[in-house]
Amino acid sequence: MSATTLRPRRALFGKGFKMTLGGGIVLGAVLVAIFAPLIAPYDPYQQSLSIRMKPPAWMAGGSAAHWLGTDAYGRDLLSRLIYGSRLSILVGVTSMLFSCLLGSAAGLIAGYKGGRWEQVIMRFADAQMAFPDILLAILMVAALGGSAVNLIFVLGVSRWMIYARVVFNLTRALRQRPFVEAATLYGASDRYVIWRHLLPQMVPVLTVVSTLQVAQMVLQETALSYLGLGLPAPTATWGNILSEGSSRLFVAPWIANLAGLAIIILVWGINMFGNGLREHVDPKSRLAPR
Amino acid sequence: MLAYAARRLMLLPISLFLVALVTFVVLRLTGNPVDIFLDVTSTPEQVAALTEKLHLDEPIPIQFLIFLRDLAQGDFGLSLQFNEPALSTVFQRLGGTLQLAGTGLLLAIVLGVILGLVCAVWRDRLADLAISSVAVAGQSMPSFWLGILLIQLFALKLGWLPTSGAGGWRHMILPAVTLATFLLPNIVLITRASVLEMSGEQFVIAARAKGLSRLRVLLTHVLPVSLNPLLSFLGIQIGTLMGGSIITETIFAWPGVGRLMLTSISNRDVPVVEAGVLVIAVGIVLTNLAVDLLQMLIDPRIRRH
Amino acid sequence: MPTDRSKTAPFGLTRRGLGQAALAGGAVAGFGLPQPACAAGKTLVVGASVFPDSLRPGISSFASSSLISQTNEALYSRDNAGQAVPGLAESHTQLDEVTTQFKLRQGVKFHDGSEFTAEDAAYTINYVINPANGYGSLARIAPVTQATVVDKYTLNLTARAVFPTILQGLSNIQLQSKAYFERVGFDGISTRPMGTGPFVFQRWVPGDRYELTANKDYWGGAPKVDRIVIREIPDPGTRIASLVAGETHIIEEVPIDLIPQVESSSAAKLDEIVSSVGLILTYDVRVPPFNNPKVREAFDYAIDKEAIRRELLKGRGELLQGQLLTSNTFGFNPALKPRPFDPDRAKAMLREAGFNFRTPIPIATQSGKYVSDVDISNAVAGMLSNIGVNATVNVVEGGVWTQMQRAQRAGPIYMIGWYSLGDADFATVWFTEGSRRSVWKNDEYERLFVEARSTNDQAAREQAYHRMMEILHAENPAMFLFGLPSLYAVNRKVTGFGAASDKILRLAAADIA
C-alpha cells in the first residue's frame, strides 16, 4: 500500500461505459435488423455465380460494388449479414423470452407453492442440468426439423431451468424478506404479493439474466447451424453464413470471418450491456456470469 | 458427508429416469428406426424381425417400460450402426471424451484461476482490463469458429500441430484449447469476482492483522474460500463442457462420445443415443456430486446439512 | 501418457461387467498412446470423406465397399476406370445363355492361411442370393439363381435369364471364407473382416479410423507399404489441411472450391478421374406441384446448368445431355440435348401451369456424398428463387436420408447420383418399379429395361437405352444435371495410386517415396 498517494482507481470499463457501449452496439444491431431492407444494398438471396467469392473491397480483387465481398453463390455478403441480423436477433430474443416465461413461471410456482410442486419442478430442472443443453437441442431439432419456430422452441426448452432456478431461489429468498412478511401481515393475497412484491424485485435480476441469455441463444443458434441443424439454407442467418464460410476458410476466409466478427460484436455488445446491467443491479456481482 | 453422498446418489435414479423419459420421447418423435436401418431393398420379414426385436410393435408406454427394464439391466440393445452393444459402443468412445474434456477442464481451471487471480490482484489496472475484456470477448465468441481459426493458424499456416484426429499429445492441444474456451472466460470472471468479494471479508483483514503478508493471505485465505463459488459454477457448467465436446469433437474429428452422439442422432441409432445420453447424464450427476463433496471438503459449514 | 489410463480407469469396472472388456478396453487403452512399433515401417494414411456405419458387407454404399475391398475380394473386380477385371477368378466362359463358368485363381490364401477355393465362392454367393438373408447388394446379381462348385477351382453360376452385366454385378460381391463365415457368423465377418485381399484387418474404430497391415503373401504381390490407416475426416477443409500438413497421404473428395488449396501446396497434387455418376434432382411426381409435367419441364428451363458447371465445378465433369447417362456410358443417347437456360420461359410456363409460387420447395441433399452436392443444391435453390420460387435446401443426415428413401418420402425434390460403371443397366434400374426407389412409373420404360437386360445383342440393348433416355428426357422424372468427376488429392511422394471412378481405394500398389 502506498501511504502517501491514493490514486482514485476507477474502472475504465465502468458500468456506465459498459452499458453505453454495449447498449449502443445492441441498439445499432437492432436498427440494422429493423431497417434491413433500406440498408442492404442487394437482395440477400440474389445469387450470381459469375461473381462468387469476390473478396471485400479492401482486399485485392475486391470492388466497391460489394463492400464485404460475395459468398460462394455470388450473393452480397453485406446484405446477407444485414438480413442475417434479423433472424439472429429474432431467434435470440424470442427464444430467450420463451425460456424466460417458461422458466420463471415454473420457478415461481416451485418457490411459492413449495412442497410437491417444488419437488416435481426442481427435480425436473435438476435432471435437465444433467442433459447438456446443446445435446438436447440437437436431439430436438433432429426430431422436429429446423424451422425458425422449432428453433425458438428448442432453444427455449433447452434453457428454461436457468430461469427456473434463479426465480425459485429469488422467490424463496424474497418470501423470507421482512417486506414480504409485512405485506402478508397487512393481509395481502398471494397474487398481490407476487405481482406487487416478488416480480418487481425479480425484474432487474431477470433482465440481467435474460440479457446474457440472449447472447447465449445467439451463440447457440450459430452452433446448431454449424452442426447443420439450424435454419435451412439459403436462409441468411449469421450461423448459416459462418457455417457455409467455414468450409471455405482457405479460399474465401472473409465469409466466415466477417460472420464471426458480426456475431462477436453483437454478442460482446449484449454481454457488455448485461455485465454493466449486472453491476448496476448487483454491485457486489453476486450473480454469476451466464 | 457419506450420508449426504448416499442421499444424493439416491436422487440419481430420478434424474436418470427423467433424462431417459425425455430421450425416449424425443427419439420416438423422430420416426421409426426400422426404416432407417434396413436397406431400401430389405424384405418385409426383415422389417418385421427388426420391429419385433426393437419392440416397436408394442404400444408406446409398454415400449417405455421395456426400455426401462432393459435399462435397469444395463442393456440398451445393439447399436443399429455398429451392430454391437450400444453401451460398449459408448464406452469405447468415452475414453476419448474423458481425455479431451479432462484436459480441457484442467486447462480452463488452471489458466482461469491464475488469470482471475491476476485480475483481482491488479484490479482495474491494465492487466485486469486487458484480461477481463478478452474474457468477455471470449464469452462472445462462437467456440467452433475459434477451433477453425486455431486449425488455420497452428496447423496450416505454421504447421506446428496436427489438424485433427487422435494420436499423441500434439493432437490434444488444439481440441483441448478449443474446449477450454467454453469455460475459460467464465472461470476468469468468476474467480475475479469471487476473489474480490472474499477479499473484502472481515476474516481477510483479520488474517492480515495477524501479520500475514498480503500474498500469503491471498493464497492461503482468500483463494481457498473463493474456490467454492467457482466449484458451484463448474458443477452447473459441466453440461456445457459436454455440449462443447460435441462441437469440439466434430471440428477436430476427435473420436469421442460427443461426435458419436451427433452421428447417432443423425442416424437415429436409438440404442446408442439412449445409452450415450444416460452415460453423459450419469457422468454429469456424478461430477456434480464430486463437486458438492469437494465443496464440503473445502467448507466445513456445508458439511452439516 | 499415464493419465489416459487413470482417467478411464473408473469405467473399467463397469465395462468388465458387460462382457465387452477386451474390445472396449483394447480400444481405450491403446488410445492416445504412441503409435505401435509396427509404425516403424511405411504407413500410408488416407483421409476418407465418409465412413460407413459398419463393416457389414453388402450395404451397397461405396464407402463400405471401399473399406471391405481392402480385405475381401470379388471374382471379378474393377479397375479405376470402372472396367471389370479378373479378380479371384482368372477367366470366365459362357456355358449357355444362363450359365457362366469361372476359373478361379489357384494358390490364393486367406489371411488365416487357409486356401481359397470354389467352396468359399459358392458359399458366399449362395448366401447373397438367398433373399432371406437380406444381403444389401443382392440387386447387383439378382438374376443369379445358383452357384455350383464344379471342382476346387471351378465355379458355375446359373441365372434366370441372359445376364449380360454379370461381371460388373459380381464385382460388388466380396467373397468370404466359408469356414470363417460359418464359425463367426454374419456379425463376425462384419466386425473382423477376413479375406484374401492385399491388407489384413487390424482395428476398426467407428467414426475414427480403420487400420490394416500389408498381406505379404498377397497373390497380386506384397503391397508396397507396411500399414494402412484410413481416417474419417468429414470436414473437407480439415481433410485438405491434414494432407497439406503431411498427416495424410491421400484424401478423397476434394471440394472444387478447395482445389486451389491443394494446388497451392508444394506437397500435394490433385488426382482426378471422370466418374460415371450422373447427378440428378428427382421429383416426387405423385403429388403437386410435380405431378404436373409442365412444372417439371419449367424447372428444367430455370436452371443455368452451364453456369453451375462453369462456376461451381470450375468446368469439371460434364453436363448431362438431358438424360440420366453420362456420355461415356454404354446406352448414352447422343441425339438428346439439355434444355437451354431460359428463366423467362420457365416463369411463364409455371404461371401457365398454375404453379403456386409460395409453395415451399425444399431440396433434399446429403452433404459430402457427391462432389459439391450442397453447393449445387444451393445454386439450384438460388436460381429457383430468382424466378420467384420459394426454394430452400434441406441437408439431410445419412440415417434420415435412408429413412426418407425407404419410405419414398424424400420431399418434392431430392438430389442423388447414380453410378453406371460404364453400362446403362446399372443406372437405368433405379427408375424401374423393381428398384423400389422410383415413384415415377412408365410402362414403356419398364418394358425396355427388361428387354435390354435380357439379351446379349449389344445393338438391340443400345437402341432400347436410347429410347429410355428419350422417355426420361420428355417426362422429366428428374432434372438431369452433371456427370461428376471424382477428385482425390495425393501427396507428391505417393506413387502407384490413382483416382477411381467408383470411389474404391485401390492401395495394393501404392507406395511412399
Next chain:
Amino acid sequence: MAEDIATSHASQELALAEAPMDARTLLSVRDLTVEFQTGQGRFEAVHRIGFDVAKGQVLGVVGESGSGKSVTALALMRLLPDHAARISGGRVVFDGSDIVPMREAEMCRIRGRRIGMIFQDPTTSLNPIFTIGHQLREGLRAHLGLGRTAANRRAEELLSLVRLPSVRAALDKYPHELSGGMRQRVMIAMALACEPQLLIADEPTTALDVTTQAQILELLRDLQQQMGMAIMLITHDLGVVAEFADAVQVMYAGRIVERAPVSRLFANPAHPYTQGLLHSMPALDEEDPAVLPAIPGMVASPFAMPDGCPFHPRCALASDVCRAAVPPLNPIAPAHSAACWHVEAVMAA
C-alpha cells in the same frame, strides 16, 4: 509541531501539548487524517486527530457509526481498504517509529506481533474453512518461527489463557462449531498470541449477547492486568468504557470532541455531545424522566459536513461561532480537553 497548529484547520494536538511524549508513551498519533474515495466522492473519515496511548493504559474510544473510530483503528494497523482509503497525513509513532511511511514487510512484523487486533464480529473474523488450531498456529509460526508441535503447544496455552473449555478438542474445531463467545475468545487468543504491546479492540462485545459480553469484558480486563499490554478499546457503549477504560476519548464526525480520564468524563462531561450521549441512555437503577433526553437530528453525511463545529446542527447551545469555526480540542482541566466553544455553559448545565 508548532507549525502544524498554525494551519487553518484546527489541529487537535493543542491538548497534547501539556502531556509531552515520555518514556511511557507507547503510541503517539499526530494529525492523522484518513481520506476515503467512494463512488459518491471523496471525504475525510478522520480529520487530523491526535492522541497518545501510554504503556499498559486502557484507552476507550467512543463514538457512533461514522464517527471514524474504526477507521482510526484500521489506519493504525495500516489495514485500510487500499483501493478506497489512504492515510493522507499525520504520523503514527509506535514505540518510537512512525508506521505511516513503513514498508509493508516491516508492517507485517508489527501486526499481530507488537499490535494485536480483535474485531466486532468474531463470526466473520475467523476464516470459516480452517480449524481454530490452524488459524492460531498461522500467526505463531509466521512471527515466532515455531515448529508445528511448538506452535500447537503454544496454541493450547493461549486457549487456556482465554479460558476456553476442552482446549485440545477446540483446536480441531471449525469456527462455526463454536458459540459466539467462544469465537471471540479465540480471536483474543489470536491477537494476544505474540504478547503484543498494544491491543486494538474494535467493538469486541457488540455482536455478543449481554451475558457473554460481560464475560468477555471480564476476560479482557483480567488479561490486561496479567499481561500489562495497552488496550485501545473502541465502542459505542459508554457503559463498556465506564467499566474498563482508564481514559476515554469521544469521537464525532471524524474528530475527537472530548478526552478525559474515565471518571471525570462521566462526572463532568464537557462537550454537549458527550453529555447528550450520557443522558439519552436510560438508567438501570434509577427512575428516568418520562421522556428521555434525546439528541435531536442525526449525524451529518460525510459528504455534506456543516461548516464550523460538526455537531452544531444538533446542539442546543449552538451559536454563530459554532456555525463559523471548528472548535479546537482545548484543555479544560488536567488530562481533560474538549472541542467546544461553549465548554463553560455545557459544564454548568
Next chain:
Amino acid sequence: MEQTPLLRIRELTRHFAVGGRVVKAVDGISFDVRRGETLALVGESGCGKTTTGRLLVRLAEPDGGSIAFDGTEITAAKADTLRAYRRRMQLIFQDPGSSFNPRMTVGALVSEPMHLAGLKRAEQAARVAELLPLVGLSADYAARYPHEFSGGQRQRIGIARALALRPDFIVCDEPVSALDVSVQAQVVNLLTGLQHQFGLTYLFISHDLRVVRHVAARVAVMYLGRIVELASKQDLYRSPRHPYTRALLSAVPSHRPGMTRRRMDAIGEIASADAVPSGCRFHTRCVHAQARCREEDPALRELAPGHVAACHLAESLPS
C-alpha cells in the same frame, strides 16, 4: 375486577425441524398482554422472543397452544377472519430498511396496509399526510424512497406504517437495537408518546434491559423457548427472582465508572434450542444449580402478586 386482557396466550408452542433436529423455538409459553400496557419480552438471541412476536401476529403458525385476541380465539382463524384482526395487530420490524420494498415510495409503503384493507386512494393519501408528521417526518417525504433516509428516519416510517390502520396492538421487535445511541432515545420517545396518544398496547421485544426498563410496565424474561420470569418492571429490576434474570441484569455495563460488578449468576452461553437441557433449562449455566435442577423442570410459580418465576431455588437465592 380485571378487564379481559387484550391478548391471552396459553401454552403457545412452535417447533422447527432443522436438518433432522427439532428446534424448540417457543416451547409452551403463557402470558397476558393487558390493554394499554407495554409488556417487554427480553432475552438473549435464540431464546425465542422474536418467534413469539411473530406467532402473535400470525406471521408464523403455532404448533400448539392458543392465542386469544380481545376475547376471541384466533389461533386457527382462517384468512378472512384473520384479516379483520390483522388491522388491529401490527408489527414494527427490527431492521426497518429490509421491511420496506425498496421499489416503493414512502407514501406507497405507508399506505400499503390501507390499500390492502380497501381504503380509497384519497383516504390513503390523506392519512399518509397525517401519519408522517405524527412520527416526526415531513409530509413531503411521501414521494421519496426509503434508501434516502437514515436508520432513525426509516424506523419512523416503519412506525407510521404500523399505525396506518389505527391498530390496538403493536409488536415492536427490537425497534431500536439497530439504531445509533443518540437516535435510540428519539425513537423510544416517539413510541412512548404514541402509546399515550392512541392508547396502544405494545409487546416490546428487546435484549436491551435499559431500554426495556424505560418503556415497559411488565417484563417477561425468556430463556430457551420458555418464560422464566415475569413481573412488573419495578419488581423485576429491584428483586429479580430467577438466576437468569439476575445474570442479565448484572451483565449490563454500569454507567458508573469504578463500580464493581455483582458476581454473575450465569456462566457460559445460551445453549442451542435444538438441544434443550433436561430439567431446568438454565441449570447448565446456573451457578446455583443443584441436583433437582438437573432433573426437574421447574414450573412458573407466583412468588409475589403478579411476580412469577420458574426456579426451584427462587426463595433460597442469595440476594
